[in-house]
Amino acid sequence: MANVDIKAIIFDMDGVLIDSEPAWQQAEMAILNALGLSLTLEDVESTTGFRIDQVVRYWYQRYPWDNYDNAKTANAIVEEVVNIIRQQGQVMDGIIDTLSFCQQQGLKIGLATSSPSLIIDAVLDKLGIGHYFEAITSAEFLARGKPHPEVYLNCATALNIDAENCLAIEDSFNGLVAARAASMQTIAIPAPQLATQAKWLVGHHQVANAHAIIDILKQHYR
Numbered sequence: 001m002a003n004v005d006i007k008a009i010i011f012d013m014d015g016v017l018i019d020s021e022p023a024w025q026q027a028e029m030a031i032l033n034a035l036g037l038s039l040t041l042e043d044v045e046s047t048t049g050f051r052i053d054q055v056v057r058y059w060y061q062r063y064p065w066d067n068y069d070n071a072k073t074a075n076a077i078v079e080e081v082v083n084i085i086r087q088q089g090q091v092m093d094g095i096i097d098t099l100s101f102c103q104q105q106g107l108k109i110g111l112a113t114s115s116p117s118l119i120i121d122a123v124l125d126k127l128g129i130g131h132y133f134e135a136i137t138s139a140e141f142l143a144r145g146k147p148h149p150e151v152y153l154n155c156a157t158a159l160n161i162d163a164e165n166c167l168a169i170e171d172s173f174n175g176l177v178a179a180r181a182a183s184m185q186t187i188a189i190p191a192p193q194l195a196t197q198a199k200w201l202v203g204h205h206q207v208a209n210a211h212a213i214i215d216i217l218k219q220h221y222r
Contacts, residue, residue, distance in 0.1 A: 105217070
């Protein structure tokens, strides 16, 4: 790994830039359970990293409900997440320092997320960090979201950097799989309650928070 020439760093958004995973979980349980499901926190954690229409489809296939309307349900969840983010959203520990460091080092900075544009706009507006990103790609209208690598490959293309020269920052296993499938270097920042799971070994590095990203860049990459 030490001989990899990293030219761009690509961030996932939810759970990496902003502590929005609780908002997604809260919104998904509220909207889906109102339809008659009985999802727990552990249930909704299992779909972290999926695009929201995939989440709705996933649960409908397991627990079908009457008058299924994927778009209506997905939109209701997104609207609730936007409300929570605008009220409570906070930047993740170490992200501002990491973005500044990457910019100072001349690394290109991208954002590759499963979230729709409404969420992206709410997050970047709330945190005031939109100026750091040279490319922003969403899986919103792709045929496949994460764990398919397309959203990451699209971001590398938009940055005009080969995927092999990109470092992806992810908090979800589905996102980590997507970045690895895109042939990118990876850093996983899993939620504390999930950090001891063996599945994170799929990534090149695992850290507790974004502060460690700078050290990894200094130690392992040119």
